[in-house]
Amino acid sequence: MKIMPAGAFALERQVVYGSEEQNRRVKSIIEHVRSEGDAALRSFAQEFDGVTVDQLRVSEAEIQAAYARVDESFLAAIREAADNIRRFHEKQKRTSWMDLQADGSILGQIMRPLRRVGLYVPGGKAAYPSSVLMNAIPAQVAGVPEIVMVTPPATAGVAGIDPHILVAAAEAGVSEIYRVGGAQAVAALAYGTESIPAADKIVGPGNIYVALAKRYVFGVVDIDSIAGPSEIVVLADDTADPAYVAADLLSQAEHDEMASAILVTPSAALAKAVAAEVDRQLESLPRRAIAEKSIRDNGVILTVATLEAGVRVVNQLAPEHLEILAADPFQHLSAIENAGAIFLGPYSSEPVGDYFAGPNHVLPTNGTARFSSPLNVDHFMKKSSVIYYSKEAIQQNGDKIMALARHEGLEAHARAIQIRLQKEGIARG
Amino acid sequence: MKIMPAGAFALERQVVYGSEEQNRRVKSIIEHVRSEGDAALRSFAQEFDGVTVDQLRVSEAEIQAAYARVDESFLAAIREAADNIRRFHEKQKRTSWMDLQADGSILGQIMRPLRRVGLYVPGGKAAYPSSVLMNAIPAQVAGVPEIVMVTPPATAGVAGIDPHILVAAAEAGVSEIYRVGGAQAVAALAYGTESIPAADKIVGPGNIYVALAKRYVFGVVDIDSIAGPSEIVVLADDTADPAYVAADLLSQAEHDEMASAILVTPSAALAKAVAAEVDRQLESLPRRAIAEKSIRDNGVILTVATLEAGVRVVNQLAPEHLEILAADPFQHLSAIENAGAIFLGPYSSEPVGDYFAGPNHVLPTNGTARFSSPLNVDHFMKKSSVIYYSKEAIQQNGDKIMALARHEGLEAHARAIQIRLQKEGIARG
Incomplete structure (x- = not known):
């Protein structure tokens, strides 16, 4: 990894608008679904997924079949993770309130769940059960009665869908699952078709076409933010174990080549040791090619004079994930202005939060922690004012x-x- | 006003994307501001506003001069309204929390204000001091340290700005004011120029160019929702005074020709009486031409079998403003799923909320009350998760x-x- 003074570094951020051609295609797909409904969804499944889809909706029997295909330990781990996520998100839930005035007037704010939420789940290798939990459980905790999952059909799995995804969805309170992906799935959720009623909000990650389609239908329905590449910043002093830091940087780097992993430290010794550890640990990683390119292109070690100076760098970077591995990590917490999730101390490795601890792993990327929040229960509720x-x-x-x-x-x-x-x-x- | 059964009515809603030409112009203006900075702002002020702008920032002396130009009663009313708005929004404020686990782990959620927020205020006749209060005070209550107002310069007013707007801004805690409007102002807030540092979020109403520019920069900064035409739905039974109902419908209709005013009622007698009252009250209205066209094009009285059936119609309409004038208005509150602000009882006329009571008048329009909320303190805060x-x-x-x-x-x-x-x-x- 490159080592350089923080002052010499500038992070390039790009908002994804897609090419004109991509936008044209997305618009045409959306218009097609609006006018042709289910027929368009079936024709796009054939064209893009190479799958003939008869029933768009996944049946209860198929979900039961999926349970038979996953092993007990997976189910137990998913259930424990789901419990943790549910418990954390329960604490975010807010109640309606009234303010009684001396003159007899009543002012208030009512909190209500959205009625129907669509959850996009990518297909193939990018289909993560943990992501299903993280997107669906806050909606479930909010009290959303209709949580609808869409995912592109394949030829494998249970009726074209990874059984682990189906099980995670069932465990997380998803109430309907449809075999449809891409921009066409976003269109179906925004405008509705004969078999898929329109939703009020669409969340979940997807490829560039899914992202552009979400941007396009924003206003017809609500959307979550458009996710950028994943990022981690580790702020560490010389009490940090270089092996821990390197492992955590690599866990981010293995996501994809665009992911970025940054160490900010006042310790020249730690900087050198982490750079060596990264090289050493890279060697045996199954996803070495991806992680190596990510580290080479977007990984950097930034040296600063003090941890306080490091905090200022962190606030400028506004990272999705921040780890603080320092003698007293809480000492710096108040000064952190911009970060999606903050992991404190030597045992709070980022995967703890990705899978299990309870806080959401859907976090603001691409510097948007300046103004955005981790996915939470508020994202699935709406308020009304009351004036009597x-x-x-x-x-x-x-x-x-x-x-x-x-x-x-x-x-x-x-x-x-x-x-x-x-x-x-x-x-x- | 037309009277028809609710079943025969369908509300057409359109999301505003603008024409290709409008989008091209907005993109070109934004790129120009990104590359030329202040010089572009000055040149657009000349071109679009016909004003030579020397100092972009309004000085403290100019704000003091504005105070000398507004009368005492205006200042007193604005201050009392601001107090009410502040008091209501204080109740929305949330604190950071921690969850201590038995195994020694700590999970938490940190709440922080955004650092810098931009408030767009339209120029000319559409510049409303009440709107300045409603947009700025929630940011002030959230604790946003830098609240920046931008507004297009004219030749009249105090140095080109209505003194009432300047006073409202000062009273609402706005910390910087710039003479710049249109898409170029949005660009300056999103990307920054030599004299206007970039903001984290842009709020406030504007014309089509402002709306398209906000849509364009969404992702670089956060934006509030794109406001559509204003709407009111009155749900009333035969205990309602037809003169009150008609007056409230007209207060919405006078906003602009696109505004919509709808009465939903099980009472044929009330329907007839309100239609007659609307005609009678229209005659002497100063903005009669606008209100008459709004009522003719977008006003309607929908008859339903019962108030309960009326509530279902309301939920489909998802109005920005809902008034319930019925024998026991609170009886229906629990069943209202979709509405921005709910006004209950005979004395809760919509202007009470527009100006004075305390809840925000920036509300979800165009059916977006299905998933959006009144402007509130949460819109100016962000969350971070904590995992120890x-x-x-x-x-x-x-x-x-x-x-x-x-x-x-x-x-x-x-x-x-x-x-x-x-x-x-x-x-x-």
Whole structure:
């Protein structure tokens, strides 16, 4: 790994808009699904997935068949992970509230789950059961009654779907599963077809076509953010074990060649030791080619004068994952402004959070931790304001409201108040 | 107003994408600001606003001059409204939390304000002081240290800006104000220029170019939702005063010709009376032409069998504003799934919420109340997860985490755990 002073480094970030050709194709797929419905979904399954799809919806019997195909230890681990994730997300749940005023008015905020949420799950090797749990459980905890999964069909698996994905979905409270992928699945969730009712929100990772389709339907439905490449920043001092740091950097680097793994440290000794450890550990990794390219292209060790200076670098990077391996990791927590998930101390290796601890692994990438949050229960709820104004309140404040409305030239607004004051005046007289 | 059975009515909703030409212009303006910075802003001010802008930033002296230009009663009303808005939004504020586990691990969620937020305020007649309060105060309550307002310059006002807007901004905690509008202002907030540092989020209403520019920069920064035309639905039974209902429908209709005002009622008598009242009240309205066209094109009275059936219609419409004028309005509150703000009872006329009561008047339009919320403090905060895993926790759960990682083919993830188990094992041995 390159070692350089932090001041000499600038992270290049790119927002993905796709090419004009990609956008045209996505738009055409979406319009096709809007006009042709299920027929378009079947024809795209044939064209893009090479699969003839008869029933779009996965049956209860197929889900039961999937359970028979996964082993006990997988099921037990998934269930324990799901319990942890559920317990953490339960703590995020908020209640509706009322504020009772002295004049008899009541103001309030109502919290409600979305009615129907679509979860996109990629096909093939990028289909991760852990990702199904992380996307579906917050919706389940929010109380979303209809959680719909879509995933591209293949020829293998249980009726074209990896049985582990089906089991994870069932465990996480997914209520409907459809064999449809790509931009066409996003279109079906946004606009609905004969067999797939439209959803209110679409979440989950996907390829460039899925991302562009989500961007396109944003407004018709809500979407989660468009995920960029995965990132880790490790902030460490000379108390950190270089083998731990190297292993954690590599666990990020193996995701894909675009992933970035960065160490920020005031310790020249640690910098050197980690660089050597990365090389050593790389040698025996099954996904060595990917991890090596990721480390070479996007991995770097940034040296800083102090841990405090390191924190400033971290805030500029706004990483998806941040690990702090330092003598007293909590000492720096208050100063961290921008990070999706913060892992503190030697035992909080990032995979702990990817799979098991409970907090969500769907995190803001590409520097968006400046303004975005880990996937959470709020993402699956909506608020409504409540205003119950009393007679006393309108008598007391009516004139001021009318004055503000008239200042803005909105006379009908003022008159809606005036007509009440007049009638109440008559009632009083 | 037309009267028809609710079953015969379908609301057409359109997501605004703009024409190809409009998108091309917006993209070109944004790229120009990215490459030329302040010079581009000055040149666009000349071209689009017809104004020579020397200093982009409004000075403290200009803000003081604005105070001298507004009258006492306006200032008092704005301050009282701001207090109410602040008090309501304070109740939305959330704290960071920790969850201490039996094995010594600590999980948590940190809440932090965004650092820098941009507030777009339209120029000319569409510049509403109330809108400045409603957009800025939630950011102020969230604790955002830098709240930046941009607004297109004119030749009138205080140095080109309506003094009431400047005063509202100062009262609402806006920390910087710049004379720049249109897509170029959005570009400046997203990418920064020599005199305007980049923001993390952009909020506030604007014309089609502002909306398209916000859509374009989404991802570089966060944006609020793209506002559609304003809407009101009144759900009323025969206890409602037709004059109140008509006045409230018209207060929505006067906004613009695209605004929609809908009455849903089981009472044929109320339907007739409201239709007549709307005609009567329309006659003397200063904005009669706008309100009349809005009522004719987008106004409708929908008859239903019962209030319960009316609630189902409301949930389909998912209105921005909902008024319930019925014998016991709270009786229906639990069944309302989709509405931005809910006004209950005869005295809760919509302008009460537009100006004064405290809840936000920036609400989800165009049916997006299905998945979106009124502007609130959460929109100006971000969350980070915290994971502090204990030695005991990794010893207990390490094997399960490794199994899940290996199932997904991510060996480096498993090894990041394994290396810790091995070292701890050695330490123990």
